[in-house]
Amino acid sequence: MRFAVLVSGSGTNLQALLDAEGRGELAPARLVVVVSNRPDVRALDRARAAGKPAITVDHKAFAGREAFERALLAELAIHGVEAVVLAGFMRVLTATFIGAFPQRIVNTHPALLPAFPGTDAAGQALAHGVKLTGMSVHFVDAGVDTGPIIAQRAVRVLPGDDAAALQRRIQAEEHRVLPRVVQALAAGRITCEGRRVLIAPAGASLDDADELL
Amino acid sequence: MRFAVLVSGSGTNLQALLDAEGRGELAPARLVVVVSNRPDVRALDRARAAGKPAITVDHKAFAGREAFERALLAELAIHGVEAVVLAGFMRVLTATFIGAFPQRIVNTHPALLPAFPGTDAAGQALAHGVKLTGMSVHFVDAGVDTGPIIAQRAVRVLPGDDAAALQRRIQAEEHRVLPRVVQALAAGRITCEGRRVLIAPAGASLDDADELL
Numbered sequence: 001m002r003f004a005v006l007v008s009g010s011g012t013n014l015q016a017l018l019d020a021e022g023r024g025e026l027a028p029a030r031l032v033v034v035v036s037n038r039p040d041v042r043a044l045d046r047a048r049a050a051g052k053p054a055i056t057v058d059h060k061a062f063a064g065r066e067a068f069e070r071a072l073l074a075e076l077a078i079h080g081v082e083a084v085v086l087a088g089f090m091r092v093l094t095a096t097f098i099g100a101f102p103q104r105i106v107n108t109h110p111a112l113l114p115a116f117p118g119t120d121a122a123g124q125a126l127a128h129g130v131k132l133t134g135m136s137v138h139f140v141d142a143g144v145d146t147g148p149i150i151a152q153r154a155v156r157v158l159p160g161d162d163a164a165a166l167q168r169r170i171q172a173e174e175h176r177v178l179p180r181v182v183q184a185l186a187a188g189r190i191t192c193e194g195r196r197v198l199i200a201p202a203g204a205s206l207d208d209a210d211e212l213l
Numbered sequence: 214m215r216f217a218v219l220v221s222g223s224g225t226n227l228q229a230l231l232d233a234e235g236r237g238e239l240a241p242a243r244l245v246v247v248v249s250n251r252p253d254v255r256a257l258d259r260a261r262a263a264g265k266p267a268i269t270v271d272h273k274a275f276a277g278r279e280a281f282e283r284a285l286l287a288e289l290a291i292h293g294v295e296a297v298v299l300a301g302f303m304r305v306l307t308a309t310f311i312g313a314f315p316q317r318i319v320n321t322h323p324a325l326l327p328a329f330p331g332t333d334a335a336g337q338a339l340a341h342g343v344k345l346t347g348m349s350v351h352f353v354d355a356g357v358d359t360g361p362i363i364a365q366r367a368v369r370v371l372p373g374d375d376a377a378a379l380q381r382r383i384q385a386e387e388h389r390v391l392p393r394v395v396q397a398l399a400a401g402r403i404t405c406e407g408r409r410v411l412i413a414p415a416g417a418s419l420d421d422a423d424e425l426l
Contacts, residue, residue, distance in 0.1 A: 114328050128408060131362055
């Protein structure tokens with residue numbers, strides 16, 4: 001499964017994917033191109049350092065969302081992309097783009113969806129006063145963080161937390177879980193029944209599947 | 214802290230409180246009366262079996278919510294109640310009732326609020342396809358399951374779960390956490406800063422507080 005990572009910023013989730021691939025943990029997934037909608041971001045440096053094509057498709061250079069997405073789709077087609085990982089990608093995608101990769105676009109979100117969708121999820125969680133928040137990897141649909149959920153991990157809110165400290169601990173879980181989801185997707189182990197997503201075990205043990213879920 | 218438990222049904226959370234009190238784990242909290250808004254429910258039998266006053270204030274016997282709550286408040290006053298635990302109590306309380314016990318009414322809800330408020334939280338979680346749900350103990354305000362959150366625990370959704378199986382595992386967490394919250398409330402260890410609820414450690418170790426949170 002040839003996949004692209006779409007980024008907008010520092011690219012720590014991209015780095016987790018690059019590191020996992022370097023350890024041979026993503027196969028049969030293969031990261032073939034990194035695309036940023038903003039020029040000169042750190043994520044592009046990370047991609048180049050790992051020897052990956054690193055491309056900018058600047059959304060500001062296009063008249064509208066449709067033109068931007070067409071340019072994006074063209075770059076992905078050039079690289080033979082079959083699946084897309086959004087890793088801190090800050091543009092909402094339209095049904096046109098999403099329809100080009102049915103159940104092959106995943107996003108990681110720093111909250112236990114459906115709680116705290118949208119931006120600043122860690123700040124939202126702190127403001128609401130929850131004791132547990134976490135992260136979710138989900139299929140992307142036309143809503144904001146509303147697609148079927150593939151994997152979730154809980155992260156405890158600690159008494160002295162500010163949004164930055166909480167965000168760091170959430171990201172540590174994202175870095176651990178996102179590569180495992182990409183591998184499972186590539187291996188054909190992920191299936192949807194309506195909104196319920198099932199992950200078949202990698203080996204013989206059902207316990208492994210539970211752990212991944 | 215003399216507290217009442219309000220119930221509507223089988224009373225498994227009430228039983229957890231009775232058992233914890235029997236083991237000496239609730240002091241300085243003391244359960245002084247159990248009130249049901251429905252007659253002949255199992256929770257009332259549980260209360261009587263533990264030697265507690267078990268009273269029915271049937272909401273259907275009153276012309277409206279206000280009259281019902283006045284009768285309820287009268288029973289609580291007769292028993293010198295200082296705090297109220299809602300344990301499967303299926304009536305929404307008005308600001309009048311809530312105002313009588315400021316930051317002294319807690320509810321347990323079978324989901325990780327703010328996700329899945331209202332009825333059938335386990336069914337809602339399954340229908341949404343989350344991988345993690347859980348339970349929340351929170352202060353009661355005039356909304357439905359919207360008050361400041363005191364404690365939360367995560368419960369994993371398993372591949373073969375139906376709502377009943379998931380609900381049972383969530384309830385097991387409720388039975389463990391609710392008595393600890395009641396003890397902490399009685400001991401004056403729970404404070405609110407806006408929506409953020411802090412629980413001071415019972416002993417010297419901050420780790421204990423983290424665990425309770």
